[in-house]
Amino acid sequence: MIELKDAAEILKAAKKIAVTAHVNPDGDAIGSALAMMNALKNAGKEASVLIDDELPRHLSCLPGFNEIIRPNENDKITADILLVLDTATDRIGCVNKVVSAKILNIDHHITNKGEHESTYVDATAAATAEIIFDLLKLMGISLDINSANCLYLGMATDTGFFKYANTKSRTLRAVADCLDVGVKPNEISEFTEQKSFETVHTMVLALNTIELFANGKAAGIFLDEELTNKAETTEGFIDQIRIIEGVDIAVLLKCKKSGECRISMRSKGKDVAKIAESFGGGGHVRAAGATIKLPFEEAKQTVINAITKALDN
Numbered sequence: 336m337i338e339l340k341d342a343a344e345i346l347k348a349a350k351k352i353a354v355t356a357h358v359n360p361d362g363d364a365i366g367s368a369l370a371m372m373n374a375l376k377n378a379g380k381e382a383s384v385l386i387d388d389e390l391p392r393h394l395s396c397l398p399g400f401n402e403i404i405r406p407n408e409n410d411k412i413t414a415d416i417l418l419v420l421d422t423a424t425d426r427i428g429c430v431n432k433v434v435s436a437k438i439l440n441i442d443h444h445i446t447n448k449g450e451h452e453s454t455y456v457d458a459t460a461a462a463t464a465e466i467i468f469d470l471l472k473l474m475g476i477s478l479d480i481n482s483a484n485c486l487y488l489g490m491a492t493d494t495g496f497f498k499y500a501n502t503k504s505r506t507l508r509a510v511a512d513c514l515d516v517g518v519k520p521n522e523i524s525e526f527t528e529q530k531s532f533e534t535v536h537t538m539v540l541a542l543n544t545i546e547l548f549a550n551g552k553a554a555g556i557f558l559d560e561e562l563t564n565k566a567e568t569t570e571g572f573i574d575q576i577r578i579i580e581g582v583d584i585a586v587l588l589k590c591k592k593s594g595e596c597r598i599s600m601r602s603k604g605k606d607v608a609k610i611a612e613s614f615g616g617g618g619h620v621r622a623a624g625a626t627i628k629l630p631f632e633e634a635k636q637t638v639i640n641a642i643t644k645a646l647d648n
């Protein structure tokens with residue numbers, strides 16, 4: 336593990352930087368990566384973003400989004416530094432293989448154990464974007480509007496637009512600086528929160544699958560293959576059930592095809608990172624996820640059992 340100022344020095348010394356973030360990318364992953372790319376380019380460096388996954392369309396308003404490269408397994412890219420953001424190096428798909436460079440890992444996940452020497456983890460940061468905000472300062476790079484838009488979205492995403500317990504005065508100070516250089520929160524919300532009619536309709540169908548369990552302390556939305564395929568995005572679905580009175584843990588299960596299910600969990604107190612880790616996933620105390628390789632019905636029962644057991648303890 337290193338200090339953030341060491342990370343700043345490593346980046347200052349590098350000329351060509353490849354930036355990546357976790358597969359199944361969210362606003363913090365893409366926001367942090369694009370903020371870094373924009374800022375590094377402004378500082379006269381060569382920088383690119385590689386993500387080994389499909390990109391969520393609702394983030395396409397971010398400056399630099401269209402430059403994001405989806406690498407091919409057989410590509411060969413050399414760089415001075417591979418900057419891995421918002422995850423440990425195990426969730427970046429083929430980027431590990433494609434890019435040969437020294438790894439610098441910056442993350443805010445408590446489940447990141449720092450396998451690489453140059454790892455900086457601050458689990459008190461609400462978002463990786465919040466760390467990047469500090470990092471740019473340490474590097475002496477002034478905040479430009481493009482980077483600020485990306486950082487704002489990263490912080491907004493991971494705090495549920497500044498509602499979750501990870502929202503700190505430090506977060507809001509960083510956000511205030513973003514607004515000072517021209518970020519318009521209403522414009523970002525309008526773009527990122529808009530959904531197609533079909534998606535809203537699918538949300539209604541998804542909400543119809545809601546089940547309360549663990550004596551009302553947990554609620555779940557369980558999407559089988561058909562519903563998962565229907566949903567262009569499930570962004571925001573879980574927020575509709577985490578608000579239920581008495582519910583501590585909310586879970587969303589979606590199964591892409593038989594034997595390939597994803598869970599997302601949110602909690603008001605219980606450590607869901609622990610539950611996610613028991614499935615080989617990870618995350619934070621109040622927001623975590625995992626991949627479960629089981630058919631839909633079995634995955635559903637396994638998840639219900641694990642959450643019920645956690646709530647009983």
Ligand code: 5GP
Binds near residue numbers: 361426599619622
């Ligand atoms: P979400 O439910 O929004 O996909 O993820 C919630 C949090 O858990 C995010 O911080 C995300 O990075 C983390 N997370 C989700 N899925 C996984 C996973 O499979 N492995 C790990 N290590 N973290 C995950």
Ligand code: MN
Binds near residue numbers: 363364462
């Ligand atoms: Mn994050």
